[in-house]
Amino acid sequence: MITYIKKKIFSSNSQRTQTIKKNIIGSLFIKGCSILISLLLVPMTLGYVSSELYGIWLTLSSIMLWLNFFDVGFTLGLKNKLAEAIAKEDWQRGKSLVSTTYMMMLFIFVPLWILLELAIPYIDWASFLNVSSIYNAEITRAMHILAACFCFQMIANVLTAVVAAFQKVALSSAFPVIGNFLSLIAIFLLTKFCPPSLVTLACTISVLPILVIVFASVWLYSGKFKAVSPSIRTINKSYVKDLWGLGYKFFLIQIQVVVVYQATNILISNVAGPNEVTSYNIAYKYLGIAMMIYTIFLTPLWPAFTDANTRKDYTWMNNIYKKMSRVFMISAAAVVVMVLLSPFAYRIWIGTEVEVPFMMTIAVGAYMIIHSWDALQVNMINGIGTVKLQTYITLLGLVVHIPLSFYLGQYIDAIGVVCSMIVINMLYSTVFTIQIRKLLNNKAKGIWLK
Secondary structure (H helix, E strand, O other): OHHHHHHHHOOOOOHHHHHHHHHHHHHHHHHHHHHHHHHHHHHHHHHHOOHHHHHHHHHHHHHHHHHHHHHOOHHHHHHHHHHHHHHOOOHHHHHHHHHHHHHHHHHHHHHHHHHHHHHHHHOOHHHHHOOOHHHHHHHHHHHHHHHHHHHHHHHHOHHHHHHHHOOOHHHHHHHHHHHHHHHHHHHHHHHHHOOOOHHHHHHHHHHHHHHHHHHHHHHHHOOOOHHHOOOHHHOOOHHHHHHHHHHHHHHHHHHHHHHHHHOHHHHHHHHHOHHHHHHHHHHHHHHHHHHHHHHHHHOOHHHHHHHHHHOOOHHHHHHHHHHHHHHHHHHHHHHHHHHHHHHHHHHHHHOOOOOOOHHHHHHHHHHHHHHHHHHHHHHHHHHHOOOHHHHHHHHHHHHHHHHHHHHHHHHHOHHHHHHHHHHHHHHHHHHHHHHHHHHHOOOOOHHHHO
């Protein structure tokens, strides 16, 4: 199937298409490793801690991912602005953009880390997560570790935006895979030599990915990306406004992403308890295999569309859109097959340790299909940089998701939270499909073009 897609759908000889194809080939191996590691991490982690502790860990890590939107969209703004500078071969501007982004991330995340460390002891985490009070002290210690790790990772993650702007997304996707592989080895050692501990688990899974990205930064900025390597001398405060002009729109979009996607674990924990968080995440990881493969084809589109839009190459963009629509259909069919085979897959994968209701798998599968179509439109729109409409529509989702989740949760428990995500993504898909088609036909006006 993948060979067919590469040959038939990405058969153009244009340099931009060839770059996408190279990224796909590289990402296939990397994502294959990522899927294998992700699948191994679940039973191995469940072998180290209980299902309840694992559910608590998933919820805690979701809370810390809320930090992602505190970069105010600077890294996403950098991806677009740096890609434009690269297309124009304006290396001095590119270097200044990278340096300025690092400066802003330091100004945001170092104070945020300090504030979080001061605030964490005053929160009743056990009550907030709807778990036994005996876990409160351990959760507090784990949160101290997670706060530090996620804040410093956000600073280091500027590198991934730089790599993506150079249209080398396969390389950027390798960083978390290496970090997860090291975490897998560490957790295996923990199962042999250490007693179950949420704090130890937090250290293992959070610290190693940071070390990987720091090492990669030193290596790449002294080699392939030396032309845009950060320097104090090239910080340009005037570029803050340039990055912010696009970045604040991504910031508003990211807030919605945090609530609709990252808050799902918290909502499920409150509606149905931490064990249902585990069931949801197992279904998500299983069906996410199809999404991960689909993302291999999707991810290179953002910087490629920025480059194509800068050069006003509408023919190429329309051609790729039609071909990616076919890729989506193949991905959707794969999700349906995986849902039907899920009872057998779960039995082989995790045995009888956790029971995942078939209706939960169906709900997650429906969400995956709708979200996949939405993601196709959004990646192209983000690459073009016309995201004002997206900020308004996603803010609507932000307002609706939590009350709708609690309302549906009264009747169908954890599945109600997933159904809320399905409804919101159906709205997104409809609006963004209309917008991208207007953009690609050069007929967008007003809010559709901003």
